[in-house]
Amino acid sequence: MSIKEGNNANIKWIGVTSVLFGVLLLANHGNEILRQSVIAPGVAIESAADCRPDELEEENLSLRECQLMVSNVQIVLASSPSWFRSVSICLYLLGFVSALLSLVFGMRFVSSPNSAQRPLRASFVSLVAIDLLIFVAVSTTGPLLRSIYLWPNLLWLFIHLALLAAVLSYNSESAQEVN
């Protein structure tokens, strides 16, 4: 059943939801690009954590937590294959651009669904493809990275799949009847 057939369906939700998830995905991918840029191999990760009491009080941390923060970085570095960082940055950059497009065309879809349908569909196709590529890339690494990335990635995949299905099911002829 297309959205057209649902009586009084408000197709605006597709655009609005695209914009909301576009904003969240931009923040997410922006953070991932930052994360990959900051945690670079070659830094002396075997050094002990520098946990000064005044810093611990300032950050409201226990000594154990402060020490484990180094392990947090060690986990990412030790479990990332050599190709992972560059591939991740590329994929997240592509995802960032696609998220921006889904936001822009989602906005346009609200006021002009007919002209925005095709570009919005294209941006969701690329987002689904990028999610799948990230999923494949992460699943070839070890359990430590998989535990960090796989589930959030799967959630994004389903969000984009649902929005893609909604855009595909939108029938442009219905817009004249509904709006």
Add this chain to the structure above:
Amino acid sequence: MSDKGGRSKVFFHWLIAISIFFLFLSSWWMLALPLPSENFTYRQLPFQLHKNIGITILAVTTYLLATRSFKVRRKSLSSITKPGRLRDRVHQSIYFLIALCCISGYLSSSYSGWGTTIWWVVDLPSWADESDSLNIFFSDLHLWSCWVLLSVIVGHIGVALYHAFRNDQDTDEMYRW
């Protein structure tokens, strides 16, 4: 909305939205990075970026608030309906909370002894002496104002979605470029 002012309002609204969510997400992550030392400098870039984006948001918010109050002053008070007045107050409180988060964050950073270079170009003058107690005070204020801001934003998004799904055209202007 085809006027230039309307377009810039829409642009800045979404720019601030993306920036705020990025700041929340990145701050949760960067605060789990090792504390700064000779060996660990992981926090340098994220913290500097955090401050740069925060200061930029403050500048944009000030501009939006100024244009908004100019427009409200031009409107006669009698033409504003009761729901319109409520909406105005909620929006004003969001602007206030954004400004509070940014200012408290900047003050905390100033009293921490770490310098601020705006977008790696302009060094802001260091006007405050290092003070642990003031740093902790403004850091706590920053933390709590951010939690309140997040809860207000969640409510703001909920109401915006409600209007959009009802198709009552109340929020349509924010999607027109």
